Amino acid sequence: MSLTAKNRVPMADSWERVTGHIAYSEDQKTAGMLHCKVVRSPYAHARILEIDTSEAKALSGVITILTGQDLLADKSMNPYYGPQIKDQPILAIDRVRFVGDPVVAVVATSVDIAAKALNLIYVDYEELDASFNEVEAAQQGATLIHDVSHKDFLGSNAYFGIRPIPNTNVCNHYQMRHGDIEAGFSQADVIVEGEFSTPTAAHVPMEGHAVIAQFEGEHLRLMSGTQSPFTVRNDLAGVFNLDPEQISITVPRLGGGFGSKLFTRLEPIAAIMAKVTQKPVRFALERDEEFLTINRHPVSSKMKLGFKQDGTLVAKQAELYYGTGAYADCGPNVALKGGYGSIGPYRIEHFAVDSYCVYTNLPPNGAYRGYAVTQVAWASEALMDDAAKKLGIDPLELRLKNILHSGDTFPTGEVMHDAQYERCLKLAANAVNWQEEDWQARSYPADLPDTIRAKGLAVILKGTTTPSRSEAAIDLDAQGNVVLHMATIDIGQGCRTAMAQCASDVLDIPYDEIKVLDPDTAITPFDNRTSSSRSAYMMGGAVTHASSNLKHKLLDLAAEYFEVSKTDLELSEGFIQVKGVPATKKPLSELLKHNKLDKLSGNANYENEGGLDPETGRGIASSHWHQGAVGVEIEIDTGTGFIRVLKCHPAIYAGRVINQQAAELQTDGSTIMGIGSSFFEEVVFSDGMVMNSNLSDYMIPSFLDLPEDLSHDLIELPNAEIHGLGETSLPLIPVAIGNAIANALGVRVTDLPLTPERVLRAVREAQGKNR
Amino acid sequence: MKTLTLNINGKDERLELPVTATLLEVLRSRFDLHGARQTCGIGICGACTVLIDGEAMSSCLMLAVMAEGKTIETIEGLAGDTLDPVQTAFVEEMGFQCSYCTPGMILASKALLKENPDPSVLDIKEYLAGNLCRCGSYQKIISAVQLAAKTLQSEQPLVNK
Numbered sequence: 001m002s003l004t005a006k007n008r009v010p011m012a013d014s015w016e017r018v019t020g021h022i023a024y025s026e027d028q029k030t031a032g033m034l035h036c037k038v039v040r041s042p043y044a045h046a047r048i049l050e051i052d053t054s055e056a057k058a059l060s061g062v063i064t065i066l067t068g069q070d071l072l073a074d075k076s077m078n079p080y081y082g083p084q085i086k087d088q089p090i091l092a093i094d095r096v097r098f099v100g101d102p103v104v105a106v107v108a109t110s111v112d113i114a115a116k117a118l119n120l121i122y123v124d125y126e127e128l129d130a131s132f133n134e135v136e137a138a139q140q141g142a143t144l145i146h147d148v149s150h151k152d153f154l155g156s157n158a159y160f161g162i163r164p165i166p167n168t169n170v171c172n173h174y175q176m177r178h179g180d181i182e183a184g185f186s187q188a189d190v191i192v193e194g195e196f197s198t199p200t201a202a203h204v205p206m207e208g209h210a211v212i213a214q215f216e217g218e219h220l221r222l223m224s225g226t227q228s229p230f231t232v233r234n235d236l237a238g239v240f241n242l243d244p245e246q247i248s249i250t251v252p253r254l255g256g257g258f259g260s261k262l263f264t265r266l267e268p269i270a271a272i273m274a275k276v277t278q279k280p281v282r283f284a285l286e287r288d289e290e291f292l293t294i295n296r297h298p299v300s301s302k303m304k305l306g307f308k309q310d311g312t313l314v315a316k317q318a319e320l321y322y323g324t325g326a327y328a329d330c331g332p333n334v335a336l337k338g339g340y341g342s343i344g345p346y347r348i349e350h351f352a353v354d355s356y357c358v359y360t361n362l363p364p365n366g367a368y369r370g371y372a373v374t375q376v377a378w379a380s381e382a383l384m385d386d387a388a389k390k391l392g393i394d395p396l397e398l399r400l401k402n403i404l405h406s407g408d409t410f411p412t413g414e415v416m417h418d419a420q421y422e423r424c425l426k427l428a429a430n431a432v433n434w435q436e437e438d439w440q441a442r443s444y445p446a447d448l449p450d451t452i453r454a455k456g457l458a459v460i461l462k463g464t465t466t467p468s469r470s471e472a473a474i475d476l477d478a479q480g481n482v483v484l485h486m487a488t489i490d491i492g493q494g495c496r497t498a499m500a501q502c503a504s505d506v507l508d509i510p511y512d513e514i515k516v517l518d519p520d521t522a523i524t525p526f527d528n529r530t531s532s533s534r535s536a537y538m539m540g541g542a543v544t545h546a547s548s549n550l551k552h553k554l555l556d557l558a559a560e561y562f563e564v565s566k567t568d569l570e571l572s573e574g575f576i577q578v579k580g581v582p583a584t585k586k587p588l589s590e591l592l593k594h595n596k597l598d599k600l601s602g603n604a605n606y607e608n609e610g611g612l613d614p615e616t617g618r619g620i621a622s623s624h625w626h627q628g629a630v631g632v633e634i635e636i637d638t639g640t641g642f643i644r645v646l647k648c649h650p651a652i653y654a655g656r657v658i659n660q661q662a663a664e665l666q667t668d669g670s671t672i673m674g675i676g677s678s679f680f681e682e683v684v685f686s687d688g689m690v691m692n693s694n695l696s697d698y699m700i701p702s703f704l705d706l707p708e709d710l711s712h713d714l715i716e717l718p719n720a721e722i723h724g725l726g727e728t729s730l731p732l733i734p735v736a737i738g739n740a741i742a743n744a745l746g747v748r749v750t751d752l753p754l755t756p757e758r759v760l761r762a763v764r765e766a767q768g769k770n771r
Numbered sequence: 772m773k774t775l776t777l778n779i780n781g782k783d784e785r786l787e788l789p790v791t792a793t794l795l796e797v798l799r800s801r802f803d804l805h806g807a808r809q810t811c812g813i814g815i816c817g818a819c820t821v822l823i824d825g826e827a828m829s830s831c832l833m834l835a836v837m838a839e840g841k842t843i844e845t846i847e848g849l850a851g852d853t854l855d856p857v858q859t860a861f862v863e864e865m866g867f868q869c870s871y872c873t874p875g876m877i878l879a880s881k882a883l884l885k886e887n888p889d890p891s892v893l894d895i896k897e898y899l900a901g902n903l904c905r906c907g908s909y910q911k912i913i914s915a916v917q918l919a920a921k922t923l924q925s926e927q928p929l930v931n932k
Contacts, residue, residue, distance in 0.1 A: 010862055010863070010865065011862075011865065011867075014862040015854070015862075017861075017862075017867055017870035017873055018846075018850075018854060018858040018861050018862055018867075018870075018873060018874075018877060019806070019846060019847060019849065019850050019854070019858065020804070020805065020806020020807075020845070020846035020847050020873075020874040021806075021847075022870055022871075023805065024808075024871065027805045204905055205869075205905060206808070206810045206816070206818055206869065206871040206872055206903070206904075206905050206906075207808070207810070207869070207871050208810075253869070253870075254869065255808070255869050255870075255871030256869045256871060256905050256906055258905070286812075287810065287811055287812055490869075491869060492868035492869030492870075492906045493868065494868065661864075661865035661911070662865065662868075664911070665865060665868050665906070665907075665908055665911060666868070668907055668908070668909070668910050668911075669868060669906045669907030669908065670907070671907070672907035672909065673905075673907060694811065694813060694815075695810070695811035695813065695815045695816055695903070696811075696813060696815050700903060700905055701907065701909075702900050702901075702902075702903055703895070703896040703897075703899050703900050703902075703909050703912075703913075704896055704897070704900050706896065706909055706910070710910060
């Protein structure tokens with residue numbers, strides 16, 4: 001079904017893509033729309049004393065200006081929102097918590113006038129102590145950024161229990177205990193441990209965020225560049241005290257997301273301004289504002305692993321601090337996923353993790369491609385290599401010895417099925433010709449050679465949102481038009497074509513004749529969100545079942561029409577006929593016309609079940625797992641610290657690939673983003689202010705950053721479930737490169753990114769060791 | 772304000788505009804040509820690439836008034852009844868994911884192939900280094916440019932006939 005030319009088809013909308021005719025969220029406009037801009041806090045933590053908007057209000061073209069106090073005074077609304085904790089005010093109330101926190105919103109007849117007005121608004125602040133480091137901020141006695149014990153502060157939005165630590169900045173503490181960790185370490189012959197860090201990183205979608213909001217009476221309509229329209233609808237319903245049905249959100253194509261467009265972002269500000277002005281209001285971010293809105297969690301981690309002399313991994317302990325910024329966003333869930341993600345794809349008898357989601361006075365951090373795993377893999381897979389060295393065992397063999405197989409129990413208590421980690425690892429290692437000399441301790445003369453080559457390996461597991469739900473509907477009308485209703489947002493993964501292919505597989509209607517519309521929460525069936533690499537799997541399931549549902553209805557009608565049994569019928573190319581009798585061929589629409597039906601629909605609801613107990617951290621973390629490994633070969637220039645990636649080969653378990661080229665693109669894209677994380681991506685702060693909020697100072701990979709030989713394996717197996725793969729390779733890359741460096745120099749770099757300075761320091765350390 | 776004529780996709784357009792307007796702003800807001808896009812606003816990312824007298828330029832850094840007297844080609848002007856060979860190659864090799872950078876990539880690729888009809892992989896990487904793709908479609912874009920080069924070369928009339 002999958003390994004045929006059938007899955008190598010072009011995108012259905014190729015013409016629009018190459019002629020510049022895709023309309024993204026930022027291209028949308030409405031007649032009479034006004035333009036919104038915000039004044040942002042220049043302080044990381046401060047009390048708001050006074051706001052003077054009088055000069056700005058007098059500027060011709062300024063329509064309205066709102067502050068947090070105005071929102072607080074409006075008793076018809078609730079000014080706080082958030083996907084898991086309702087801690088984020090639409091506009092800062094009483095105090096600001098990060099440099100960039102929106103304080104005042106201005107709406108004007110043009111963007112230029114709104115921008116001018118910002119400079120005429122004067123805000124008086126009283127500075128407060130600020131915390132920027134996630135470990136320091138978590139300690140007792142640190143200045144509190146929120147009151148985490150206030151009961152109104154806890155949202156019911158999370159599908160798991162949130163466990164804050166009172167009187168601290170820890171808004172969620174995920175913990176899990178499996179076995180007896182002390183006993184485990186006492187049994188161990190060899191122990192390795194280390195402290196690691198990963199920095200804040202930015203998503204940098206090519207298209208920024210854009211929203212247009214409009215109230216029509218009591219009905220709120222939005223166009224939003226969001227990956228999660230149903231979640232946003234719920235948040236707005238809570239803010240405005242409306243029924244979700246009174247809010248409709250349409251989503252056009254997005255120019256990239258990578259997690260930055262998940263959950264509520266610009267919508268509340270645009271909506272409140274639309275309500276007050278009774279006009280459509282557009283709110284979009286400038287590029288520098290993107291860095292002030294949502295980023296990736298920096299993580300400080302501490303891990304300890306214990307092994308028997310034969311290489312059996314007996315104990316592992318992890319302490320993780322996820323800096324979530326000034327507002328939690330989905331941080332509590334990120335800390336949870338990182339918590340169980342730190343187990344890695346291994347059998348471990350004794351495991352303990354404490355994963356803290358910590359407020360800091362920095363821009364909020366949220367969902368980012370690779371979701372929590374990149375940061376823990378950086379530590380976890382590094383220590384596997386360190387242990388291999390200490391044990392005198394090949395790092396590949398050490399991993400294979402402990403790797404999860406189907407039937408093994410994961411420390412959460414769930415039994416793993418369809419475990420392909422061994423296959424992934426072996427393919428990745430083979431691709432770089434992993435040999436004995438690649439991991440044996442090297443000895444060098446005191447002067448290191450100008451260049452050193454080395455290889456590195458890594459393997460990870462990553463979960464997908466569990467529980468979750470996707471619904472789909474597919475309509476055929478009497479004119480023969482086929483419309484697929486599904487709310488997966490096209491952020492570059494090619495979902496509209498892929499889902500049309502799923503429908504086409506069942507109904508045998510050409511995939512490019514199946515129309516897929518912009519999702520609209522008023523019409524399109526429910527989907528949790530486009531995240532977690534869940535859509536090919538979950539929406540693929542919903543679309544397949546909805547198509548089957550329609551197929552059965554069509555077969556019922558056809559059986560009557562042709563006066564044969566259903567098994568004597570066959571669908572082909574949008575037609576139906578009695579098997580082996582081409583003269584009977586009729587278009588599907590004929591069945592509707594004959595029965596005087598305008599429309600025939602297929603529907604389906606597809607769910608996965610599970611979840612983790614908030615107290616024990618155990619249960620079902622993921623209904624199935626994203627699995628991958630990578631082999632890399634690098635060359636270090638010991639004079640400059642620059643690294644060439646000679647070869648990079650991820651081996652990813654795909655289960656079943658829907659669209660071959662799209663799957664290859666997603667895998668390569670995830671790998672390349674991993675290259676960025678490895679070498680240069682870091683949001684740099686000074687006293688909480690972002691110093692590199694532009695694409696000259698924050699670099700993302702270009703053509704010149706491609707590994708010299710980039711290839712991959714997408715592993716498919718018969719009858720396998722479709723596995724998402726948009727994220728899987730990213731978390732592998734930084735640590736595999738870090739492992740290669742450690743193999744080359746005998747020195748472990750513990751902090752990302754692997755800048756030339758950091759690599760040179762490791763080179764110096766290696767030289768020092770060899771003297 | 773200045774009144775001038777801009778030649779956009781082969782058509783002369785007379786308009787009045789502020790001298791501070793960038794070519795990108797004018798293309799998008801006055802002519803509804805949304806293929807040229809703004810990501811960085813500082814000439815780094817190439818999403819705003821247009822062809823000025825056949826050369827790839829960042830329209831976010833160009834004042835519209837500087838384009839007077841030159842030919843301006845945007846992605847919308849490329850296809851006639853059929854897609855241009857570079858566009859076709861991008862479709863066949865699927866040289867895109869979200870496609871936001873695609874117009875810029877295609878126009879820059881056209882400029883490359885005009886200068887260098889038989890580019891090596893390194894030639895392609897260096898020439899297109901100013902066109903960023905966050906989705907990371909680079910490998911397939913290289914394949915698309917190679918395919919377009921082949922197609923264009925095979926379409927060349929033989930010189931010594």
